Amino acid sequence: MKQYLWIMLLIVCLLLPAAQAEENWPVADGTFIQDWLVSGWNDETWEKEMNYIKELGMTYVIFAPTAYSAGNDNYLTTHYPTKQEGWIEKAPGQDMVETVFKQAQKAGLKVILGLNFNDLWWQKGGSDAKWLKDQMELGNILAQELYDNYYPRYKETFAGWYWVWEIDNVSFRGKAREQALIDAMNVQINYLNELDPDLFFMFCPFMNARLGTKEAYRDFWIRVFDQVNLRPGDIFAPMDCVGGGGLDLTNFEEWFKELRVAVDTKEGLLFWADTETFDHTDWTSVPIGQFVQQMEGAKPYVENFITFAYSHYYSPNVTDRAFHDTYKEYVNTGTLEQEPPTAPSNLQLMEMPDGAMYLLWGESDDNVGVAGYIIYRNGKKVSRTQVPRTGSSMLSLKAYKETSRLVSGRTYSYTVRAYDFAGNISEESEPLEYTAP
Template identity: 45%
Template sequence: MKRGNVIADELYTKYYSQYPNAFYGWYWVYEVDNLNFKTKDDFFVLAKAIDINLKYLKEKNHRLPLMLSPFMNSIYGTAEEYSKNWAYLFQHTGLGKGDIFCPQDSVGGGGLKIDEVDHWFSELRKAVDTKPGLLFWANTETFNHLNWSSVPLNQFIRQMEIENPYVDNIITFAYCHYYSPNNINKGFHKTYLKYVKSGQLENRKPTPPKKVKVKEVRENKFLISWYSAHDNIGIYGYKVYRNKKLIFTTNVERIFKGKEGKREGLVMGYIDKVSLEDKLKEINYEVRAIDFAGNISKPKKAKVSKK
């Protein structure tokens, strides 16, 4: 905590007077969760830690709004428990008017299923309301932790719509990482701009892939390949199904080296290994295209008979 005070003092002294309209406040970098902080005793210690920073900032006349951005996992506790613990912390710290409680919605990180978000944000709103002047923001996640890919915009917008009734504002982690045209296919940014301007998410479905081929490359191993689909903005990815069951997804990847980074193309084939226990006479494959808004095409089908 003391090192944080030294850093804050240096940042404020060097930059606040130069950028008063941009230097809005402080982000408390320790991201609290409900696995490591479960009890009132845990939150007592946490409150003491936060107050070390708050008291120092006040003494130095650097007391700008402070943002906390914790996360949660429904496996490790209930929304009610987390809400009560945060309410306790708010009453035992110098947090107050203008400070920001901004939980990560934890959908991208896998802590909450999307249908759990409403209940958790409803309960956390109750905690915030115990502290007059404290602001409640949402930190809406734009990624899928299973492969660290960008989520289609229909999911991102649905998350915001669920959170919006409870919060005073919404930020995201992170547009620059997962939607910026500097870091991924410009189709995300283009689709989102259309949504912002019109208030309606683009709903035109892409065409199915032009052709799907299946070839047995080894016993019980089948290469499924397909030709590109078409969309008015662009194709985000493809989904492959075996007998109606999803077995593979591919989507555009991010760039990790800026302008020097190499943009990888979409994968246009997949080798499916069928279990010998699945005594199938015939296998039906389908491939569907998905665009950046999350619209899914009709399937393009192919089938193969097992020998």
């Protein structure tokens, strides 16, 4: 009997590491929420959002920015009641920062609070050192007021600061620009470290493979990390740039591999990925399968994942609930359903009196639901439809308006495929041929 028990114990010990490894699938640990998305939300909508985030096992809500300026203004427009002379409240009487903290605390989530931003960053960030330093000084005043207003009441909820300025792999080339960036970051970081050393500092740079090499960007960050006063526990969280188009599914992993080398030169610096949930070509939500693929690609190099932005592209508050439910199943099981929709049928063209031409088709079936359709002309993708976002005035999920000028006398072949929320794609429809008059 003892021998049998020892054998069973040995089997359990051998199998346990494998079982634990199987459960180690990548999941998002936080989401950005921006002011324009939530400006009209009431408490009920906020509570729903926090619960959606919580049931997915996330820890963080990143709310940013909390204030902004325009042009060369030396004042900020805030999303909370400010006492700073000359500053402006965007919505007097509305305290969006308080709402974020209150709702996150209720749900047991942590808040990473963004600071200020100015759109002139894209023109002046790398070329005007004084302007950049002035923005950091303005941000320090903001940080002090935010800390004084909210930290005493939300000590357990306030996790860290988000630096809203997004550094690319072009704007700070050259020693002078690089040093200006380092000096500006230290103006902000030194102040925040003195304000409260327990609140971490996070920032999310990005990159474009068409404008530079991964090796050059690695070396840039090695030099920056050497001089910027980041502390152990601060977070370097580059965007994966797949959604934005700077990188793609074929090369983003290589960039993260090189950035890992840079991060390893800074003792205690954490390396997270900011996984993008959108497709910049049409601003639709990428299917959950691609979202997971992006996390899996970065997983060998990073310790954690945040996303821009679950709340903006997958939340039931903004789009079809099936995105949320599909991802929730993945979070709980590590797997995605793999049954594709049926192929679309009954393609037809409708020419309108004004000359507009629409391609229409019959609905596909899917075990979870159809997220949209991909339209091809002569075998090349020309468009995609997707379930409408909340408040959208979309004409139809099963219609495509031809926007290209077709050549008279030429015959075109149209086909359509359906895709579901996990990203499974149907077979092609039967082709519909059309000869332009």
